[in-house]
Amino acid sequence: MTALHILAYVSVSVFIIAVAVRAIRLATTPVHLRWELYPVAHEKDRMSYGGSYFEDKDWWTTPRKKSLFGELKVTVPEILLLRGVWEHNRPLWLWSFPMHFGLYLVIGFAILVLVVAIFGPHNGIGAIAAQAGRIVGPIGYVLGTCGTVGLFGHRLFSRKTRGFTPPVAYVNILFLLTLFATGLYVFISIPDPMRGFSAFGRELLTFTAGAAPASAAVVHLAVVLSFMMYVPFTHMTHFFTKYFTYHAVRWNDEPNLRGSKLEAAIRRQLTYPVSWSAAHVKADGRKNWADIATDTEVE
Amino acid sequence: MAGKVNVRDIGKHPERQLTHIDPQELLPLPPPYDRTNEERPWKEITQEQKEAVVSNLDDTIALGVPKPGTREEEERLVELFLSGLRKLLTRENNWTFLQPLLLSLEHCTRCQTCNDACPIYEASGRNDVYRPTYRSEVWRRIVAKYIRPGGKFHGVFTQGDIELNWTTVSRLMELSYRCTLCRRCAQTCPIGVDNGLITHELRKVFSQEMGIAPKEIHEQGSMLQLKVGSSTGMNPLVVRDNIDFIDEDITEKTGITIKTPWDKEGAEVLLIHNAGEILAWPENPGAFAILLEAAGISWTLSSDVAAYDGINYGLWYDDFQLARVAHKHAEAARKLKVKKIVIGECGHAHKALAVVADRILQGDLNVRRESAMTLLEDIVFSGKIDFAPSKNDFPVTLHDPCNMVRLMGVVEPQRRILRYLAPQFREMTPHGVNNYCCGGGSGFAIMSPFNFRDWRLSISGRKKLRQVLDAFADCPGPEVKKYLCAPCSNCKGQLRDLFQYYRVWEKSGILYGGLAELIVNAMVDIKGPFIEWEFR
Numbered sequence: 001m002t003a004l005h006i007l008a009y010v011s012v013s014v015f016i017i018a019v020a021v022r023a024i025r026l027a028t029t030p031v032h033l034r035w036e037l038y039p040v041a042h043e044k045d046r047m048s049y050g051g052s053y054f055e056d057k058d059w060w061t062t063p064r065k066k067s068l069f070g071e072l073k074v075t076v077p078e079i080l081l082l083r084g085v086w087e088h089n090r091p092l093w094l095w096s097f098p099m100h101f102g103l104y105l106v107i108g109f110a111i112l113v114l115v116v117a118i119f120g121p122h123n124g125i126g127a128i129a130a131q132a133g134r135i136v137g138p139i140g141y142v143l144g145t146c147g148t149v150g151l152f153g154h155r156l157f158s159r160k161t162r163g164f165t166p167p168v169a170y171v172n173i174l175f176l177l178t179l180f181a182t183g184l185y186v187f188i189s190i191p192d193p194m195r196g197f198s199a200f201g202r203e204l205l206t207f208t209a210g211a212a213p214a215s216a217a218v219v220h221l222a223v224v225l226s227f228m229m230y231v232p233f234t235h236m237t238h239f240f241t242k243y244f245t246y247h248a249v250r251w252n253d254e255p256n257l258r259g260s261k262l263e264a265a266i267r268r269q270l271t272y273p274v275s276w277s278a279a280h281v282k283a284d285g286r287k288n289w290a291d292i293a294t295d296t297e298v299e
Numbered sequence: 300m301a302g303k304v305n306v307r308d309i310g311k312h313p314e315r316q317l318t319h320i321d322p323q324e325l326l327p328l329p330p331p332y333d334r335t336n337e338e339r340p341w342k343e344i345t346q347e348q349k350e351a352v353v354s355n356l357d358d359t360i361a362l363g364v365p366k367p368g369t370r371e372e373e374e375r376l377v378e379l380f381l382s383g384l385r386k387l388l389t390r391e392n393n394w395t396f397l398q399p400l401l402l403s404l405e406h407c408t409r410c411q412t413c414n415d416a417c418p419i420y421e422a423s424g425r426n427d428v429y430r431p432t433y434r435s436e437v438w439r440r441i442v443a444k445y446i447r448p449g450g451k452f453h454g455v456f457t458q459g460d461i462e463l464n465w466t467t468v469s470r471l472m473e474l475s476y477r478c479t480l481c482r483r484c485a486q487t488c489p490i491g492v493d494n495g496l497i498t499h500e501l502r503k504v505f506s507q508e509m510g511i512a513p514k515e516i517h518e519q520g521s522m523l524q525l526k527v528g529s530s531t532g533m534n535p536l537v538v539r540d541n542i543d544f545i546d547e548d549i550t551e552k553t554g555i556t557i558k559t560p561w562d563k564e565g566a567e568v569l570l571i572h573n574a575g576e577i578l579a580w581p582e583n584p585g586a587f588a589i590l591l592e593a594a595g596i597s598w599t600l601s602s603d604v605a606a607y608d609g610i611n612y613g614l615w616y617d618d619f620q621l622a623r624v625a626h627k628h629a630e631a632a633r634k635l636k637v638k639k640i641v642i643g644e645c646g647h648a649h650k651a652l653a654v655v656a657d658r659i660l661q662g663d664l665n666v667r668r669e670s671a672m673t674l675l676e677d678i679v680f681s682g683k684i685d686f687a688p689s690k691n692d693f694p695v696t697l698h699d700p701c702n703m704v705r706l707m708g709v710v711e712p713q714r715r716i717l718r719y720l721a722p723q724f725r726e727m728t729p730h731g732v733n734n735y736c737c738g739g740g741s742g743f744a745i746m747s748p749f750n751f752r753d754w755r756l757s758i759s760g761r762k763k764l765r766q767v768l769d770a771f772a773d774c775p776g777p778e779v780k781k782y783l784c785a786p787c788s789n790c791k792g793q794l795r796d797l798f799q800y801y802r803v804w805e806k807s808g809i810l811y812g813g814l815a816e817l818i819v820n821a822m823v824d825i826k827g828p829f830i831e832w833e834f835r
Contacts (some may be wrong), residue, residue, distance in 0.1 A: 029401065030394035033618075034654045035496065037485055038708040038732045050732030052708025054653060057673045058639070084489035089412040097408075160411040162430060163305050166459035169409060234457075238406045238490045245406070245491025249399045253708075256658045258665055266658045272391040277379065278510035280522065281619050290392075293622035295658060296605075298526040 001209045004221055008204055013226040019234030019240065026244050031265045039249045041074040053252060060255070075246070080104075095154055099147025102180060103141025109133050112223075116194060117201030128146040133194050138187045144180030148173050172234060179227050182220040189216050197221075302426030307659035309470050310462035313355060317428060317470055319347035320358045320754075324424025326761050329768050329775075331806055339800065341753035348749060351471040357428060359754035361476035361746060362513055364469065373465035376509065378541040381506030384446055399496055404439060404723075407432070407492045413484035418735045418762035419477065429758075430486035431494035434474045436460060438497055472511060475501040479759060480615060480623055481701040488731070502616040509571075512616050515564050515740040520612040521620040525627070529574040529608035530745075538607050541577050542584065553825050556637065557588045562635060563599035566834050568674070569637040570598055571628060571652075573788035574608035580791060583644060586815035586829065587671075593824070594678040597739065599635065602614050606631030609648035610788075614655060614702075615741045625656035632666040639667040641674050644813045646700030646787035647740075654707055659809035669705065675814060679719065686824040688720050693780055693818070695721040698763070698794070699734035701825045707714075713786055713814055720821045721782075727770045729803030735762045735787070739793025755793070756800040764797055767809065777808035780788035785815040795835070804834035 039050035044067035046052065053059045071220035077083040082100055086092040086115040119126030152173045155165045186193045200221065203210050210217065231237065238245075256262055270290035274283040283292055322338045322428070344354060361828065367373045384394040387400065407752045413431045414420055420429045427433060440461035443454030461467065475498050477640050482495035486719045505513040527534050533541065539561060546557045568591070576583045591598045600607055603629035613621030632640050642649050653668045660666070697717055703709050710731050716831040717724040727734070737744070738760025746755070771781050785791050803809050810832060820829040 010766065019786055024396065026401065028391050029398040033395045033656075033658050035396065035399055036492075036654070036706070036708075037482060037493075038705055040708065043708070046708070046711075049710055050705070050708060051710045054707055054709050055673060055712055057669065057677045058667070059669065059673075060667050078489070082489065083412070084487065085412065088416065088487040088489075089410060092410055147823065157428045160414065161409065163427075164409050164411060164436060166409065166457060168457040193508075214383075235406050235408060237407065241402060241406050242490055244398070245402045249402065249493070250485075250491055250626055253642055256660070256665060258662065262658065263661060263665075267392045267661060270659075270661070272394055274392055276386060276392060276507040277382065277617075278507050280510065280517075281507055294626055296525050296623045296627060 002212065004200075004212075004225075005204065005209060005216060007222065007225045011229040014233060015228045019237070021239060022232060023138060023240060025173070026241065030269050031262060032249075034252065034254075037250045040253050041071045041246075042068065042251060060257075065097060071251070092154060095147050095150030095244050097147070098143040099151055102140045102142070102147055103176075106144060106180070108181065109137040109140055111146050111216045112196065112203075113197045113201050117196035117205055121195065122241065130198070134177075134192075137193070138184070141184035141187060145184055146175065148177040148180055152177065168234070169197055169283025172236060175223075175227055175230065179220075181224050182216070182223050186214075186216050186220050186293065190214050193217060246267050302424060302428070304427040304433075304644070305627065306433065306440065306459060306670060307461055309437050310464050310467035313466040316355050316357060318357050318426055320423060320426065320758070322757075324426075325757065326422040326424065326765065327649070328765055328801075329772070332764075332768070332801055338757065339753070342750035344749055353473060354531070355466070356470045356473040356599055357477070357754075361473055361750050361751050362511065363748050364472060364511055367465065377463060377465055377468055379509050380504065381463070383504035384442060386444070386508060387777060388446065389447070393500075395502075396496065396500060399493060400500055403435070403492045403496055404442060406490050407435065407439070408490060409436075410489070413488050413492075413494060416483045416487040416683065418483070418738070419759050422758050422761035430473065431478065431479060434471060434501065435494045435497045436480070437467070437471055437474075438501060441467070452569075465673070466758070469546055471501065472505055475505065476513065476699060476743075476746075479701075479736045479738065479743055481736035481740050482706060483733075483736070485702075486705065487586055499615070503618060505618065506617040512811055513742060513746050513748070514529035515746045515748075516612040517617070517620075520610070520745070521617070521624060524605050524608055524610065524612075525620075525623060528604040530610055530612065531574045531578055531608065533574060533605065533608075535602040538574065539602060541581075545577065545581045546588070548581065549588065551585075551634060553589065553819075553829070554826075555589060555592075555824065557585070557592060559584075559588050560599045561602050563597070565595045565636050566599040567638045568596055568598040568641045569601055569635060569639070569642050570643060570671075571601070571606065571609040571633045571648070573610050573648055575610070575792065576643065576645075580788070580796075581681050581814065582816050582818040582829070582831075583788075583813045586813070586819040587643065589819050589822070589825075590675065590678050590684070590815060593822070594681060594683045596678070597639065598641075599630040601635060603627070603631040603634065609645050609652070611648060611651035611656075612742060614647050614651040620657060622659045623649060625652055625659060626664065629660050629664040629666050631754040633663055635667070637647075639669050641669050641671050643671050644786040644788060644815065645662045646702035647789060649700075649709070650702035654700070670707070670709045670712070671729050671828060672703070672709050672712040672814070675818060676716055679716050686720055686818075686821045687823050688722055688821055690821045690828070691721045691817060692723060693781045693782060694723045694725065694771055694774055695784055696727055696767065697730070698727070698737060698767075698783060698785040698787075699730055700733075700790050700792055701734065701736050701740055703787065704734060705732045710813070715786075716814065716818060717784065721784075725770055727766045735766055737763045737787075737790040737793040738797065739789055744789040744796075752796065756797050760797045762795055763794075764801060764803070767803075768807065771809060775807060776804060778806070779808055781807070781809045782817065782830070783809055783811040784814055784817055785811050798834065
């Protein structure tokens with residue numbers, strides 16, 4: 001087993017564990033007060049103009065009409081095409097879209113590599129995956145390289161972002177650029193990279209070691225695996241935390257109904273002790289949230 | 300270029316203002332408001348005032364926080380600020396907004412997409428200090444460097460450097476009152492980061508930990524409401540007297556006898572107005588009384604302390620003040636055993652009681668709450684009242700209060716009424732959930748310390764003024780009387796000041812008013828016009 005094999009196992013493990021920890025941490029934060037922002041995508045019949053169930057007289061007597069399709073209509077173009085950036089920041093979209101879409105294609109390429117690793121490159125599904133990978137991979141790397149170069153320039157030269165970009169943002173872009181550029185170089189310099197990548201994939205899946213891939217591929221794989229370890233500790237985790245910003249905050253319009261689980265959760269939180277210092281709050285570290293919120297005496 | 304300010308500058312040069320506002324750079328207004336030499340000079344802040352209070356952010360002062368007398372006092376306040384930031388990130392002290400806050404803390408990509416959505420940033424001529432991201436960036440850097448473990452190295456690398464001192468804290472304090480919390484920026488964020496929320500949470504640190512908030516929204520606002528009953532200063536006796544006067548006036552004016560019911564147990568509707576209406580725009584509660592009586596609805600007002608004033612300023616700066624006032628509103632409804640609370644024409648009262656306080660009200664305090672917009676729509680289309688839309692045959696446009704529309708989703712009921720009762724109704728661009736704030740949101744409409752009034756009318760209200768003027772571009776002169784329907788008391792306060800400041804009534808003939816008045820104006824049973832075409 002080579003250092004590259006060990007790196008692969010470590011980076012995949014770190015990625016999965018770190019993402020899970022972060023997701024669990026976010027998912028287990030207390031139920032918060034409502035802070036939705038309209039349009040709310042699951043509002044059936046009202047999404048087009050941003051309306052809510054509050055538009056109904058005696059809304060609590062009307063069954064709520066929630067639409068999963070409505071949410072998909074927003075989330076799918078948002079994820080695939082970056083519709084929000086397209087609508088509100090077109091100069092950024094010009095670079096951000098190729099970078100993101102390139103990354104999707106590279107992830108797709110990695111999946112195809114694993115399919116070939118499992119089924120072999122010569123027959124049936126494996127052969128189709130190998131052929132698809134030979135198309136998807138280079139396109140992904142080209143798009144990603146163009147996108148990241150453009151993004152770097154955008155960050156550096158746009159008045160909007162210059163001065164508001166922390167050092168790590170440049171590092172992240174350069175890391176991504178290295179990933180895409182080394183991948184592209186592999187496709188330029190090696191006759192059929194799918195063969196080497198899928199062989200490496202098979203070794204990982206079967207816990208064996210074979211002949212080392214070409215050195216350009218080794219460099220690229222090392223970059224990819226290092227990037228996987230790095231991502232969960234950066235703001236690039238927005239690839240999954242966006243689920244929370246949309247579903248748990250922006251579209252969270254769940255009303256507090258008597259006897260509901262939501263009401264019970266909040267009731268528990270109302271027992272939390274409060275220690276804010278301002279005199280008018282009247283907290284002492286022992287009184288709980290409910291005590292303070294119902295203390296309406298003013299001297 | 301004017302308004303070019305680095306994030307790190309916030310902690311430097313305490314003796315200087317961080318930025319200046321250049322009238323030449325402000326968003327242009329259409330004729331006849333386009334002559335910059337006619338921009339009103341701002342009230343001057345005296346040297347004495349500058350020496351006494353924090354005044355080194357921009358050309359105005361919102362808070363008037365006294366300058367600390369000693370270095371030790373400055374250090375104590377900085378420590379208190381840090382202690383507040385730590386509490387903000389704990390479950391116990393801030394379960395109310397912890398999850399959204401963490402999401403906005405950790406996932407901004409600094410793409411600056413949100414900036415152009417901000418009417419203050421745009422109207423200022425794109426001054427960096429007014430970017431929605433400026434104060435958020437300062438906050439993120441402070442958290443990363445001074446709160447997180449290993450922040451002095453890791454935080455500086457990941458977020459960028461910042462120096463935390465009294466200059467940073469005091470400027471940030473002022474800067475937290477340069478945003479109206481309209482959350483238009485959040486709407487455009489591809490990630491879902493919310494700079495409005497960050498402003499809200501910063502205000503909480505200043506209020507809940509340091510005891511610092513604008514006196515208009517704290518001492519004279521939520522505290523006065525809890526003590527006396529209303530931020531207007533009206534106690535239960537005075538408010539009943541004032542409503543009696545309104546009843547008499549309306550009866551005399553319309554020939555319809557009105558007697559507002561008080562504390563009627565078992566009523567279907569407990570109506571809670573913003574008490575500012577009772578003093579400043581009495582025709583609005585009067586119009587509601589006419590409509591509810593004509594529709595045969597069982598309704599009442601409450602004379603319990605705080606329950607006859609729908610305002611809840613805690614929404615803007617302090618979770619506990621929000622919860623306390625919401626409890627008072629709900630207690631009054633429970634006591635009267637009403638079927639539901641209907642929130643009058645006040646945007647922030649809508650959001651506070653119907654949305655944000657929703658999860659705080661437990662058990663039988665969770666009385667059902669509804670917008671006046673839906674009730675008015677139900678009345679208008681119930682067939683119980685005859686209307687003659689021709690009585691409203693003048694140009695009308697609609698202002699969307701952010702709290703009621705973008706932040707609550709009550710968009711169409713008021714429009715259905717206007718399409719029916721106002722033949723010349725036209726929309727602003729943009730409108731609905733994409734509207735622009737009036738510029739008086741988050742407490743600004745009632746704040747005029749030092750020269751803050753100049754700032755909120757020249758800058759934060761500028762975009763709305765342009766939008767209103769554009770909506771009536773086909774009939775710009777004062778000879779055609781026009782109506783800006785603004786179903787929100789705070790928005791009306793801001794629009795009144797804005798129109799006075801720019802002499803909009805004289806130059807363009809635009810009157811602002813509520814929705815209920817416009818509905819009553821179209822009633823067949825009301826002989827004369829209900830709307831009086833006089834600017835007040």
